[in-house]
Amino acid sequence: MDRRAFLATLGAATTAGTLLKGAAAPAEAASGRITLLHTNDTHSHIEPFGPGNGALSGKGGIARRATLVKRLRAEAGASLLLDAGDTFQGTPFFNRYKGRLDYRLMRMVGYDATTLGNHDFDNGVEMLVEAMESMERLQHRNPPFAFLNCNFDFKGAPSLEKRMRPFMVRDFPGIRVGVTAVGVAFAGLVAPKNHEGIGWRDPYESLNPVVKHLRETEKVDLVVVLSHLGYQMLDSDFDDLRLPAHVPGVDAVIGGHSHTFLDTPTRLPQALGETLVFQVGFGGVNLGRMDFAVHRGEVRAATGASMAVEG
Numbered sequence: 001m002d003r004r005a006f007l008a009t010l011g012a013a014t015t016a017g018t019l020l021k022g023a024a025a026p027a028e029a030a031s032g033r034i035t036l037l038h039t040n041d042t043h044s045h046i047e048p049f050g051p052g053n054g055a056l057s058g059k060g061g062i063a064r065r066a067t068l069v070k071r072l073r074a075e076a077g078a079s080l081l082l083d084a085g086d087t088f089q090g091t092p093f094f095n096r097y098k099g100r101l102d103y104r105l106m107r108m109v110g111y112d113a114t115t116l117g118n119h120d121f122d123n124g125v126e127m128l129v130e131a132m133e134s135m136e137r138l139q140h141r142n143p144p145f146a147f148l149n150c151n152f153d154f155k156g157a158p159s160l161e162k163r164m165r166p167f168m169v170r171d172f173p174g175i176r177v178g179v180t181a182v183g184v185a186f187a188g189l190v191a192p193k194n195h196e197g198i199g200w201r202d203p204y205e206s207l208n209p210v211v212k213h214l215r216e217t218e219k220v221d222l223v224v225v226l227s228h229l230g231y232q233m234l235d236s237d238f239d240d241l242r243l244p245a246h247v248p249g250v251d252a253v254i255g256g257h258s259h260t261f262l263d264t265p266t267r268l269p270q271a272l273g274e275t276l277v278f279q280v281g282f283g284g285v286n287l288g289r290m291d292f293a294v295h296r297g298e299v300r301a302a303t304g305a306s307m308a309v310e311g
């Protein structure tokens with residue numbers, strides 16, 4: 001690499017939030033397709049649900065999820081594997097390994113990005129960072145696994161701040177994808193000592209400049225939001241169903257928090273087209289899939305379905 005190319009790379013890498021951009025040039029072909037595979041609220045369910053869990057019995061398990069993901073990614077070509085948070089809490093695996101096992105397994109399954117749910121703070125910021133660190137030792141794949149959020153103020157928690165990105169941009173043949181994320185307010189959900197140094201801001205207000213930046217500066221064709229706000233939250237001003245009306249330009253919301261089982265994405269109109277809002281229950285019993293085809297920055301086709309993770 002010559003000096004000029006090196007400096008250009010450095011310039012790209014030091015722009016906040018774009019660290020994860022691959023070395024590839026922006027997509028040049030006019031059309032492209034992408035498959036988004038996703039989970040939410042997996043809550044340390046590493047093994048399948050045992051008998052006596054009603055409709056969930058025998059479903060889930062991260063090994064089976066890995067097999068399904070591998071097959072779908074091989075078929076799909078361009079794909080991202082994403083998660084909407086609440087990876088922690090729910091089984092003895094969390095009590096024993098404090099999230100280290102969950103993140104390490106996510107890395108091994110090939111996740112591209114996740115965000116932070118309220119339960120990911122259950123052991124405080126230090127333990128969260130420790131779990132992230134333990135997963136970072138498995139860095140053998142480029143680009144790295146990203147932790148995304150644009151509405152928390154991490155300034156008072158520098159060890160966490162340096163591991164978080166407001167967004168990421170990834171290039172695939174004929175399609176450039178931007179992913180960002182928002183989290184639920186701490187009040188009543190996270191003990192103050194467990195989110196020490198981290199502030200919460202209005203998720204819609206936080207998303208708007210990021211989505212604008214992704215569209216106008218990064219020139220992405222598709223904007224994806226990982227949301228831990230919940231699908232429909234009547235006791236809050238913020239949820240996934242109301243997000244599209246407040247944040248135009250989002251093509252897909254991958255939701256979590258409310259553990260809502262949807263068979264297909266909910267389609268909502270927004271100022272620049274349509275937003276697909278999706279969420280696939282909890283505990284890793286399902287894997288969500290959304291497929292987008294774009295032509296010159298415009299979504300031409302969008303479909304989605306929930307798939308059971310079972311033997």
Ligand SMILES: [Zn+2]
Pocket residue numbers: 041043086117119257258259282
């Ligand atoms: Zn949850």
